Amino acid sequence: MVRTVVLGLDEVGREYARASKRDSASNLVGVYDPDRARAHRLGKELGVPIFDRPEELLEVAKPQVCVLSALEGKETLASDLLSRGIHVLSTLPVAPDAEQCEKLAARDSEKNGILAADFHLRFTPAMDKAREWVSGGEIGSPLFINMNLWRDVPDRHGDNPYHLFVSLGAHGVDVIRQFVGGVERVQCFGVRDKNGIWTSAQINMMCSNGAVGHLTISYEMVTHHPIARCEIAGSRARVVIENVYEDATLYVHERPEKLVLTNSIFGGIPQLSETWFRRLHEFLTSVQKGNLARDTTAVDACAAARVMEAAYHSAERGSVEEVES
């Protein structure tokens, strides 16, 4: 069993704590959040020790793996954890900007712990099937990709005008990158609330595999209706993933029938929380097997952060932006 702790108990942090409690590969040995009441509630719910300070948690709980979610100065903490040889699974954003994310990701993994990023939306049978179809050449030469991802206003919305981009948007870009590789250029029109915080955005993309792409992100929707849709079209077929994991459909242009993989109520994905469980489980299994170096999600997090930086610069400047690589 891998000794695991969770620091930062926002929505996603709590999801990971619950997933960790449930996972037989993990031993959840502590949680921390600067909001003591919040930490206390979760500690009670899960029956795990809560700590007042991260240092104390590290000394007492001696974790092998740390899930790092929303925290002030998260990147400094991540750096510290990694240099102590603790593996870090970070939620998005991994760092306040792409450059700091790159510094963290560039650390020597021989000497340090390994940094990995959340990207829980990848961990569904629908995504696996879509990837199989696309990488297997079913769609022919790539034409376009569209991704929609939205929800209601999250906990930590107020403190960062770019939260929409660096959190939700980075998840959306990662899904897009699964199918097209890199994103080279972007253009964005966005909507801000009265405090200047971005709440919805339309992002046009030129992808490195020759396809044109697009991402819609919004914090102005609700979660009791579908929250996501991804569509990948090529010269031979189109693939649609409905609502993260509910359906993956292959429409072969010249065939009248469509092929649909529907989430099963037996052994399928029961709730979105399962995607965090699966993501953590893979990370823990890699830790146990010692093949963590194959997890390149930190690099993907940097790439997604670069795309999103370009997107909000575009929205602010009214420009078309090259994505730094």
Add this chain to the structure above:
Amino acid sequence: MLRTCVIGLGPIGNRHADIHQADPLATLVGVCDWNPERAEAAGKRLGVPFFTDAAKMLESLRPDMVSVATGGHEYGSEHAAATMVALEHGCHVLCEKPISNELEPARKMVALAREKRLCFAVNLNHRFTPACRHARKWLAEGRIGIPRFMNMAMWIGNPRESSPWFHFKALHPHTIDIMRYFCGEIEAVHAFAIKAPGRSIWSTAQFNFRFKSGATGHLTGSYDIMRGHPMERAEVGGTRGRILLEDMFKELTLFPHDSSEKIVVTNPIIGGMGDFTDTFINRIHNFFVELTGGVPHDRIDGQAADALAAQAVIDANIRSMRTGKVERVDPGSWTGNYDLSYGKPGHSPG
């Protein structure tokens, strides 16, 4: 009873002629095509006089209304000449899309119709469906609040390699009309497009829009996807909910923010829309109803000025492709015809 003619007798002109004949408000009195074989074949098939010269037909038959279903370069270069002749002869006109492949002739067409106070409509048929009307009613009532983003997509397989901008100019009058119909005037645009392997035209594209209202829009278009599966999708997300219109008339769904129940209007198999041809039938009948009822030329639905506005948006997208930048839409093209108040009190629903 309206006396009607058709100019241009390709597949689409023949379809117009059939619809005129079947419509209770119209009598098809003549057809015309430069091409004598096409003129004769259609005239005989339909049992009406046929002509190869539009002016001669209009002089001898003096119809009330003319369908212009000509084509030409980029599917639109022939529309201006035929439309101008019909307007000069005092006829109301329903012209095929694009209103013209170039903006200047389109402006002249609209100006002449206005000067002569004639009803001049364009066949932007995709939104003449009960589901699309219903969606607009929901929008007007404020059922989704104020629009924040719209996504639209449409594709067909069109292998013609006529001009680099063929797909932009000939397909997107439809989609942009629907986007304007739901969210109002478009202020700024940006386009990324590709030439699919083996093609020499910009056959697949992603268009990003900012509406005058501040809402954002996005349109995916392609001439690279064969028909058979869903081909059109329109969605608007607003402050109080989201609507989704699938395949023009197949299904309309409202996802209200304040309820986990969605409302779905599905096309019925009895008394509903049959297939795509019904969009033509509805659109043409709507124009006949307006003409019969004496609706003023500047109040008709789907008027040429709105087709011109859509063409101006396409023009801005072509400029964006050339400059690689965000481009503004000419505000002189705006009509305000589709403006809605989205349920805000003190405004009429438009």
